Amino acid sequence: MQQEAEKPLSPQEIAERFDVSREQRDEFEEVLESLVREGFIHRSSRGLYGVPEKFNLLRGRVDRNPKGFAFLIPDNPEKEDVFINPDNLNGAMNNDKVLVRFLPHSHGKKDEGEVVKILERANEHIVGVLDSYKRYGFVIPDNQRINTDVFVPQDEFKGADDRDKVVVKITRWPERNRNPEGKIVEVLGKQGESGVDLEALIRQLDLPQEFPGKVVQAAENLSSEIPSEEIERRRDLRDLRLFTIDPEEAKDFDDAVSIEKISDNKLRLGVHIADVSYYVEEDSKIDKEAFKRGTSIYLVDRVIPMLPERLSNDLCSLRPREDRLAMSVFMEYNLEPFELEDYEITESIINSNYRLTYDEARQILEDEDQDIRKEYRDIVSDLELMKELREKLMSGRRLRGTIEFEFPEVKVILDDRGRAVDLQKREHGLPEQMIEVFMIAANRAVAREAYWREEPFIYRVHDNPDPQSIEEFNEFIHNFGYHIKGGESGEIHPGALQELLDEVSGTGAENIIETMMLRSMKKAVYSPVNIGHFGLSLDCYCHFTSPIRRYPDLMVHRIIKEIINQGKLEKERRWQLEDDLPEVADHCSVQERRALDAERDSVDLKRIEYMQQYVGDKFTGIINGVTSFGFFVQLENTAEGLVHVEDLTDDYYQYRDDLQALVGERKKKIYRLGDEVEVRVIKANVEERELDFVLADME
Incomplete structure (x- = not known):
């Protein structure tokens, strides 16, 4: 279907191509259906079959951002990531395996897509906090990449009370404009109690802490003696x-x-x-x-x-x-x-x-x-x-x-x-x-x-950055008087990026440029297809x-x-x-x-817990993230907190994406990545996972 089929094929045409006998017909149809379920081939509305790419579809996993939008991470590492608007997820959740249909380009930006089929669900159990009402409740997920609350009827609370940390099992998956539904299967304890948040993290992984008894026994049965014939060979x-x-x-x-x-x-x-x-x-x-x-x-x-x-x-x-x-x-x-x-x-x-x-x-x-x-x-x-x-x-x-x-x-x-x-x-x-x-x-x-x-x-691969991401990164560093060789065309050698890191080392722009460079690059993954490792500048690599x-x-x-x-x-x-x-x-x-x-x-939970003793104290830090609602400041001890834009009281501030900065309307004062600021800790809430600062000179 990838190399030889000139058009979508009917089941009869495929069966003839493989000389499927009448006795094998049921088994053949089961194989065909399983390939469709797993997304390796696609069946059109007219009942014809072909590989997804021929139908303008791509198979992969959803990587959802806490802000709501998502990217499709293709199974084929040679394919580019595809942007998915929240309205086009169609009930898909973080890490679900899906088929995405490409949408027409918009303003020359990255490829956009729409989820047309969910092949495999990844979030059967979700950990969160119960927000209960008289006859129902909602579980608010701890994982910020799961952007929708889970509806739970009261008869499925399993004894949980309001603000309890719970594990909920999905009984009905989300659809467009409708929350998922579920039932509570485990109550971990009251939010904020010692140890509850780390237990919640473990459940969030959906992994048992203890090994199954048969696995433990199998390990215990292994001999510590090395046979002589094994040593000899x-x-x-x-x-x-x-x-x-x-x-x-x-x-x-x-x-x-x-x-x-x-x-x-x-x-x-x-x-x-x-x-x-x-x-x-x-x-x-x-x-x-x-x-x-x-x-x-x-x-x-x-x-x-x-x-x-x-x-x-x-x-x-x-x-x-x-x-x-x-x-x-x-x-x-x-x-x-x-x-x-x-x-x-x-x-x-x-x-x-x-x-x-x-x-x-x-x-x-x-x-x-x-x-x-x-x-x-x-x-x-x-x-x-x-x-x-x-x-x-x-x-x-x-x-x-x-x-x-x-x-x-x-x-x-x-x-x-x-x-x-x-x-x-x-x-x-x-x-x-x-x-x-x-x-x-x-x-x-x-x-x-x-x-x-x-x-x-199995190779460890790291794909080249998207040309558009490199162009945008190059435009951004122009604000600081830097540029990278080849950045204008989007084609880049890792050595050029390292030269830039050497150039900015020890300067006030070092933190901001390192951060933005990392964001412009793709994630390393495992793959049976060797495409090399960009970050290590190697043609082949493994773990x-x-x-x-x-x-x-x-x-x-x-x-x-x-x-x-x-x-x-x-x-x-x-x-x-x-x-x-x-x-x-x-x-x-x-x-x-x-x-x-x-x-x-x-680590973030324990950072916030550690900072509780310093509420009211002043620290010096570096701005390492800027958004429309404020900027994040990292302290010398690596704790990171948010300065809300509403707490910038000397002016009205607007977010400038091109500068990665907040700019004052009247005074034109700028807060951007890499700036050093003095802050005071005003909130350290482990339950809400919030560490908040205010600028010391605006109190």
Whole structure:
């Protein structure tokens, strides 16, 4: 239908094309109907069939903005996102899988579309606050991307009271101009009670905290003994000096590193990754649960793991002085001129010598703390070599054009009761960068191997920005006296964006330009179609180095194992993967977005909780978001609050989209992204998720 059909086909024409016998006719019609249900082919009003693209349709997922509008994120990563007006969603909700029909262009803007069919619903359960009346109530969703309240009749309250935090199950999906209906299935507690909001976040993910009993039992039944025949068939690296470097709080160690000096001009880097695929067989109970979860989720007070603890913190964790199965990637580098000369991927057995924290590595490499250097004297020389290699790899990234954003990350410190007592910026110094570039190098080598062999695979892809987005970004930075090479045409190389970041580094415009640049770019996703990785400026890339916490990495391990052991995939296996990988990639991308939303929400909640003690106090911050209703200010401790436009009392202010600024009508005073302002905290409400400021000079 994509390549050969010259027109829409009737069922009879398709059946004739495939020589479908009379006995096979019922089965044939079931297959045809299932393809229509899943949106892979489309049936017209006249009963004719074709691929959606031939009918001016596109298949993908709805990414809804809190303001109401949405974008279709196409299944095919080579297709551009499609804007959807709220009036054209036709009952579709955030993350629903849909078919969209293109609408005529409007003023030369981005493609617009209308949802014509909902293929798969994504929000069967919704978490929110009950707003009750005499005979009915509405559940107001916590997730701001679900822009409609859920109607609940009183006999479906399940004992919930007004302002309770609840979980509601949808019983009737929304339609144009009509709310969804539902019934309450769980009451989490009164809004504002300690711990209720984080429990609500977990329910919002629609993931159980506890693993099913059969999954736990299956993990417990796994033997900790490694069979001798398994050891014999692997590369024995137990005598190779290697170690892990992780955050202090880490419990699952899925990567270790080694380095050898082969000659004055050559180093061999080893990246050794826990071989989770040995223990988690495809389609097993553990595997199905891991696929369902897709990723581990790191909330401020807990981890919701992808794998049971028996695997994540025990059998697969590369704990020091314990034999562990691994997948090892060796990369040989010439130092002058610097280049990757060769690489090898092999199954191995290893025994980690040390477990270092990032802080300990920092004390060795940057502070040259003699006590720590003495404690780890066996590996100090290795760390020094790794530091040298890191500098070479970082230089290579710059030459290649990798984009390096410098947004601060925060670590929330909790007391014994789970309340936020401090906000600390996470370090991303030399040790963190060192491990990061080593992991990227291993991921790149594995992706290359699969790509060159032309085998089915899951890539990590990052599409080029929309030309229109780049043009608009270039127009915006002209206000600050900057421009990017190629920005006028919309065609851009990532190196040009990095040059701009270098140019604005340390200036007052740095924050605003970084923020707007990020907004102009697309999101990285998983895909069986390799389109390269724009942000890393790589022609092919994958995720291989975290199989304990990411399902795509686990699938990559399985595929690359088969490739290196057999030379190529068997025909049946290739067919199976070609069928399965699009769904696996799409599901994992969705689960990743959900996890990131939950992690960000959990940090935001605790930021607001932490700021409650500072209501009435003054702080200096940077404007990092401007809207028609006010501007957002980020403080040094990363807390972010809103200054409402109605609290700007010295003038009437109008929003200027071209400047990303609020401009006073009379005095022409401007508040825009990147400006430094002094504010006073006037509200910190965890229940409403609101942190409000006023300008200190307007009180």
